[in-house]
Amino acid sequence: MSGLQIVFLIVAVVTLFSGVMVVASRKMMHSALWLILTLLGVAILFATLQAGFFAIVQVLVYIGAISILIIFTLMLTRRVMDDEHPQVIKGWWLPAVMAVILFGLIAGFLATWEDFQVMLNELPADAENLAAFGSALVNPAGYVIPFEVASVLLLAALVGAIYIAVERKEKVG
Amino acid sequence: MIPLSWYLIAAAALFCIGLFGVLSRKNAVSILMSVELMLNAVNINLLAFWHYHTQLQGAGQITPQVFVAMVFIVAAAEVAVGLALIISAYRRRETPVVDEMTLLKG
Amino acid sequence: MSFWRDPIIFIIEWAKGLLAGIGWGPGWATIVGFVIGAFVLAAGAMFFVVFLIWYERKLIGRLQDRFGPNRLGPWGLFQPIADMLKIFTKELITPSGVDWIAYNLAPVLSVAAVLMMWAVTPFSKTFFGVNISVGILFLIAVGGLGEVGIILAGWGSNNKYALVGALRAVAQLCSYEVPFVISALVPVMLTGSMSLVDIVEAQNPWYILVAPAAALVFFIASVAETGRAPFDLAEAESEIVAGYNVEYSGLKFGMFFVGEFLHAFTASFIFVTVFLGGWRGPGADQIPVLGLVYFMIKTFIVYFALILFRGTNPRFRIDQMMDLNWKVLTPLSLVVIMVIALVDRLFASSADWLRTVILLAANLAILVVAERLIRRGVKTTRPEVGSRERPVASPDNLFIQPGSGAKG
Amino acid sequence: MLNDWLYVGVFALVSMFLPAAAISIAALLSPKKPNSIKNATYECGMEPVGPAWAQMKVQYYVFTLIFLVFDVEAVLLFPWAVAYKQLPLYAVVEAILFILILLGGLLYAWRKGALEWL
Numbered sequence: 001m002s003g004l005q006i007v008f009l010i011v012a013v014v015t016l017f018s019g020v021m022v023v024a025s026r027k028m029m030h031s032a033l034w035l036i037l038t039l040l041g042v043a044i045l046f047a048t049l050q051a052g053f054f055a056i057v058q059v060l061v062y063i064g065a066i067s068i069l070i071i072f073t074l075m076l077t078r079r080v081m082d083d084e085h086p087q088v089i090k091g092w093w094l095p096a097v098m099a100v101i102l103f104g105l106i107a108g109f110l111a112t113w114e115d116f117q118v119m120l121n122e123l124p125a126d127a128e129n130l131a132a133f134g135s136a137l138v139n140p141a142g143y144v145i146p147f148e149v150a151s152v153l154l155l156a157a158l159v160g161a162i163y164i165a166v167e168r169k170e171k172v173g
Numbered sequence: 174m175i176p177l178s179w180y181l182i183a184a185a186a187l188f189c190i191g192l193f194g195v196l197s198r199k200n201a202v203s204i205l206m207s208v209e210l211m212l213n214a215v216n217i218n219l220l221a222f223w224h225y226h227t228q229l230q231g232a233g234q235i236t237p238q239v240f241v242a243m244v245f246i247v248a249a250a251e252v253a254v255g256l257a258l259i260i261s262a263y264r265r266r267e268t269p270v271v272d273e274m275t276l277l278k279g
Numbered sequence: 280m281s282f283w284r285d286p287i288i289f290i291i292e293w294a295k296g297l298l299a300g301i302g303w304g305p306g307w308a309t310i311v312g313f314v315i316g317a318f319v320l321a322a323g324a325m326f327f328v329v330f331l332i333w334y335e336r337k338l339i340g341r342l343q344d345r346f347g348p349n350r351l352g353p354w355g356l357f358q359p360i361a362d363m364l365k366i367f368t369k370e371l372i373t374p375s376g377v378d379w380i381a382y383n384l385a386p387v388l389s390v391a392a393v394l395m396m397w398a399v400t401p402f403s404k405t406f407f408g409v410n411i412s413v414g415i416l417f418l419i420a421v422g423g424l425g426e427v428g429i430i431l432a433g434w435g436s437n438n439k440y441a442l443v444g445a446l447r448a449v450a451q452l453c454s455y456e457v458p459f460v461i462s463a464l465v466p467v468m469l470t471g472s473m474s475l476v477d478i479v480e481a482q483n484p485w486y487i488l489v490a491p492a493a494a495l496v497f498f499i500a501s502v503a504e505t506g507r508a509p510f511d512l513a514e515a516e517s518e519i520v521a522g523y524n525v526e527y528s529g530l531k532f533g534m535f536f537v538g539e540f541l542h543a544f545t546a547s548f549i550f551v552t553v554f555l556g557g558w559r560g561p562g563a564d565q566i567p568v569l570g571l572v573y574f575m576i577k578t579f580i581v582y583f584a585l586i587l588f589r590g591t592n593p594r595f596r597i598d599q600m601m602d603l604n605w606k607v608l609t610p611l612s613l614v615v616i617m618v619i620a621l622v623d624r625l626f627a628s629s630a631d632w633l634r635t636v637i638l639l640a641a642n643l644a645i646l647v648v649a650e651r652l653i654r655r656g657v658k659t660t661r662p663e664v665g666s667r668e669r670p671v672a673s674p675d676n677l678f679i680q681p682g683s684g685a686k687g
Numbered sequence: 688m689l690n691d692w693l694y695v696g697v698f699a700l701v702s703m704f705l706p707a708a709a710i711s712i713a714a715l716l717s718p719k720k721p722n723s724i725k726n727a728t729y730e731c732g733m734e735p736v737g738p739a740w741a742q743m744k745v746q747y748y749v750f751t752l753i754f755l756v757f758d759v760e761a762v763l764l765f766p767w768a769v770a771y772k773q774l775p776l777y778a779v780v781e782a783i784l785f786i787l788i789l790l791g792g793l794l795y796a797w798r799k800g801a802l803e804w805l
Contacts, residue, residue, distance in 0.1 A: 003306070004689070007696075008175050012183045019187050019210055023194030028203060029434060033381065035206050036427060038187075042213045045183070047692045048175065051220045054241055055692075056416045057762050058216075061245055064423025064456070065755040066209065066252050068449060071430055072748050073202055073256040075446070077263040088197045095196030099189040106185040110178070119174045120224050122689055127232045130412070131471070134770030136235040137763070138778040143239045148781065150246045150763065151788040157250035158756045158792040161257035162801045165745055165752070242763060249759040253752050260748060313694050317701040325705055367713045375726045387706045394702035398695055409694040416765060417695075438728045450747045453754040460761040464768045471772040473765065526728060530713035534706050598804035601750065605793075605802045609757070613790050616764075617783045620771065624779045 008048055015041030026087055028074050036067050050123050053130055180221035188214035199270045201259045205252060212248050216241050286568060287406045291316070320408060321394050324541060331540045332359040335586055342590035369529040374437065377526070381435030386527065386534035388428030393542045395421045400548060401476045403558045403570035414475035415463055418549060419456065422504060425538070426452050429523050432535075436526035444522030447597065452504060454601060458608035459500035464616055465493035466553050469623070479557030487554040489635055490619060492642040492649075494554040496612045501546040502588060503604070507539065509592035510600060547581035548574070555581070606656075611649050618645060749801045753793070760789050 018041065021034040039062040046055035110116055136142035187210055194207025223237035294315070298308040333348065333356055340347025348355030373382070399414045401407035411417060426449050433445020467473050469489060470481040487494040503510040524535045551557060555577050558570030595603070622641045626634045767774075767782050796802055 002174060003310075005175055005179075008179060012179070016183065016186050016190065019190040022210060023190055023198060023203070023207055028200060031203055031206060033431070035209065038210065039213065042187075042217060044696070045180070045217055046220055047696075048689070049180070049220045049224045050689060050692075051223065051238075051241075052411060052692065053413050053416070053766070054216070054220060054238075056413045056420045057245060060416065060420040060423055061249065061755075061759055061762060062209070062213075063427060064420060065453070065751070065758045066249065068426060068430065068453065069252055069256060069748070069751045069755055070202060070206060071434075072446070072449075072751050073259060075442075076260055076745065076748055077202065087199055087203065089199055092197040095193050098196065099193040102192060103185055103189040106189075107182060110181050110185070115225070116176075116178045116181070118177050118225065120177055120180075120221070121174055121228055123224065123227055124232070125412075127227050128412070129232050130473070130766045131770040131773065132233050133235055133238045134766030134768070135774055135778065136239065137242075137767055138770075138774065138781045140777075142235065144781055146239065146243060147763070148785060148788075150243065151760065151785040153246060153250050154756050154760055155788050155792045157253045158753065158789075159795050161253040161752050162749060162796055162799055164254070164257040164261045165749055166799060166801050246759055246763065249755055253755055256748070257752070260745065309690065310693070310697070313697045314701065317694070317698040321698065321702045321705050325709075368716050368718075369713075370717050370719065371710075371714055372721065372725055374728045375723070376728065383710070386710065387703055390706040391699065391702040394705070395695075395699055398698040398702075408698060409691045411691050411695065416762075436728070446747050450750050453751050457754055457757045457761070460758060461764075464761065464764055467765060467768040468771045471769060473769060529717055530710050534710065537706070601802065601804045605750075605753070606797065609793065610790065613786055613793075617786055620779050620783060623771075624774070624776050 004048065008045070011041050011044045011048070015045065024088075028078070028087070029071070031087075032067060032071050032074055035070070036063055039063050039067060049120070051128060053128060053133075177221060177225055180217060184214040184217040184221070186214075187211075187217070201262075201270070202256070205255050205259075208251070209248065212244055216244055219244070287403075287571075288567070316408070317398070320397055324394055324397050325390075325537065327544070328537050328540050329359045329363060331544050331582075332362075334582075335540065335543075338583070338586045339590050342587070363533075366530055366533045371529040371531060374526050376437040378435040378437070381431040382526075383531070385428050385432035385435060386531045386538075388431065389425055389538040390534050390541070392421050392425035392428060393538050393545055395424075396545050396549065399475055400552055401479055401557055402574055404564060404567040406567065406571060407476065410474055410476045413473045415467060415473050415478065415553065418475075419460055419463065422452075422456065422459075425542075432527070433523040436523075438526050441523050441525050444525065448506060448523055451510065451597075451600065452506065454604045455500045455503035455510075455608075458496050458604065458612040459504060461609070461612040461616060462493045462496040462500065463553065465490045465619055468616075468620065475552055475557075479552060479559060482556045482559060484635060485554065485556040485559075489638050490554075490615070490642050491639065492611070492615045492645045493619070494550075495646070496608050496615065497554065498550055500604075500608060501550060502585060503600075505539065505542045505546050505585075507543055507585075508589045509594050511594060543585055544578070544582055547585055548578040550581050551577045607649070607653060611645070614649075615642070615645055618642075746804060749796075753796055753801070756792065757789065760785075 015038055018034045018037040022031050022038060025031045025034060039058060043055045043058040043063075046052075046058055137147045138144055191207045191210030191214060194210065195204050198204050198207060219237045219241050223234055223241075226234045226237070291312075295308065295312060298311060336358070337347040337355070348358035351357040351361055373379075396418050398408040399411060399417050401410070429445050429448050429452070433441045433443075433448075466478050466486050469486060470478045472478065472481075524532055527535065551574065558567075558574040560570065560573035563570035563573055618641050619638060622638055623634065626637050629637075764782065764785070771779070
């Protein structure tokens with residue numbers, strides 16, 4: 001077993017464990033902090049895949065922005081008594097069984113694929129060609145439509161979220 | 174040199190954990206957090222296959238990268254609007270718990 | 280002779296040879312080399328803080344017409360060491376009801392987030408931790424980890440004031456990250472690479488001469504990112520008790536300050552790396568150790584500017600600070616990006632010096648227009664002193680004070 | 688390539704370890720005399736009132752939200768900036784269009800008054 005595999009196993013176990021803690025912990029705030037650890041683990045997995053750009057983007061966007069937004073929302077919507085009650089529904093075992101069955105199905109289905117056990121070798125240093133990625137994003141033969149639509153989507157999200165979140169002052173009475 | 178299967182299994186497990194969270198948690202914010210877990214699992218898969226295809230066909234596999242970037246954007250938009258909705262609903266109903274956000278029940 | 284040209288690399292090569300001589304395989308030698316290298320660099324950074332604290336106190340003292348530390352050692356140079364010894368032996372009070380992990384992780388994380396920026400910065404042509412292809416994005420992402428540390432501190436210490444302080448700090452840091460990220464796009468665009476090593480090597484001339492508007496936005500945003508005066512809203516003692524670190528004592532409290540001092544210095548050398556040509560200077564290509572000297576000189580000049588900025592400006596109000604960010608810096612940085620992209624593309628075929636001059640002119644034009652717009656936009660409704668009846672205690676009847684109370 | 692990331696990981700661990708070690712040493716050196724008054728949370732010298740939970744304003748959320756949107760936008764622009772040297776004019780114009788659309792979002796937030804700190 002190579003050093004990289006040991007690193008992978010440690011990171012994967014930590015990631016999955018903290019993923020379980022995200023859905024299992026009773027305090028919402030703990031759940032959010034475990035989420036940060038999960039996201040960090042996923043970022044390290046990206047780095048072991050030699051997708052350095054996305055590993056950093058994962059830290060930047062998910063940990064630096066999305067999880068902070070989630071924590072802020074938790075603080076906005078928190079009720080004092082919240083952390084005492086169980087956070088899952090009464091029949092929680094049913095989703096658990098479903099998730100386990102789904103995992104079994106996916107794993108079993110994937111195992112029938114012939115390349116399933118293929119080794120991922122170390123890529124040459126220029127494999128993650130950001131220049132090619134960047135020019136494909138604005139190339140009409142490439143992905144310029146998703147690129148522009150992404151900006152419209154972000155605009156729509158911004159406008160919609162501000163419209164919903166900012167209180168309208170005239171509705172006081 | 175890690176087998177592709179390890180990544181796929183880890184991603185599947187993370188996805189199922191997220192699915193369990195979506196189905197079983199009461200609080201709307203933690204449902205969104207579970208959705209984030211599922212999206213992350215998808216991204217692990219996409220990048221694992223990016224690595225796999227780069228290994229097979231050489232550098233310049235753009236499509237998986239574009240997919241991952243779009244997943245990031247969609248996640249950001251989803252979180253922004255979703256959390257705004259939760260805040261708005263909380264302001265009216267004083268609860269972040271999904272089961273208590275019943276408008277149509279008599 | 281090669282030792283004097285580049286002592287650091289010489290020592291590293293020597294240590295590598297030593298490790299190989301013991302008979303370790305290349306894999307283990309690499310890892311051990313990494314650990315030792317990281318250890319030396321990070322520990323060096325942390326001891327450097329002692330000197331930074333002295334430098335800053337001395338300068339701030341002079342700015343405020345005081346002497347600063349001047350008793351212990353020559354020019355008070357040993358004062359921070361004494362302070363450090365004192366803070367090591369102070370009691371670490373853990374308040375009741377804290378979240379143990381969050382409470383103790385926060386100071387560690389706030390230092391680590393800054394230290395990690397040292398891993399990717401090129402200090403000279405040959406001396407840098409690592410040259411990753413996404414260096415500049417790494418700096419920004421690591422800064423985001425510091426925000427997580429602040430949230431942990433505010434929430435973990437089970438105190439309302441700490442929580443409010445943390446929320447304010449994070450809102451500020453998040454906001455100023457936007458112009459920071461967007462203005463960091465300019466050097467990436469001009470270089471065609473995100474690696475800091477490439478950015479330094481491509482700076483011919485320095486980017487501050489090519490894009491002064493972007494450099495200005497970057498500088499202000501990075502000062503705000505460090506959370507120091509005049510942007511020290513998070514620890515405004517007069518408004519919220521002390522911000523997110525109110526419940527910390529002893530060295531845990533000190534760690535936040537180590538992080539802050541280190542961040543100020545780090546911010547200045549990041550500015551140097553990105554806009555002031557890093558280690559570049561006459562002869563630095565041939566003799567790398569000269570590059571390190573240039574780098575330090577430039578960094579201390581920028582750091583001096585930072586302290587001057589701190590010492591001469593009053594603290595912003597939070598609404599002014601948010602206005603400055605969202606209504607000035609963010610639109611400005613977006614406009615700068617668009618104009619530079621367009622101008623640079625239109626004049627791509629012309630000579631380098633001509634393009635540089637045109638870019639410089641475009642940047643200065645943006646700054647002038649922005650200045651005019653800001654002047655017009657800012658409402659100067661400053662109430663004139665003495666124009667209005669002020670409640671004063673009337674001397675003839677001590678019990679009736681006309682115009683006092685809520686009306687005043 | 689992977690070695691670079693290994694170094695980053697090692698550096699991250701070391702830079703977590705150093706402050707942690709310093710704090711541990713300080714914890715060993717420093718006196719420990721806790722009492723309940725000393726350990727009470729600090730509220731300007733008064734007795735702490737109620738749980739440590741402050742109702743925060745929606746303002747924080749709105750600023751973080753705008754930050755998130757612009758952060759994602761900038762991240763998407765970084766590969767474009769790397770490729771910028773090789774791009775033709777229309778590609779640059781497309782990116783400018785991308786920025787303009789989001790600038791529209793900023794203007795909306797401005798007009799809506801979401802950028803005012805109340």
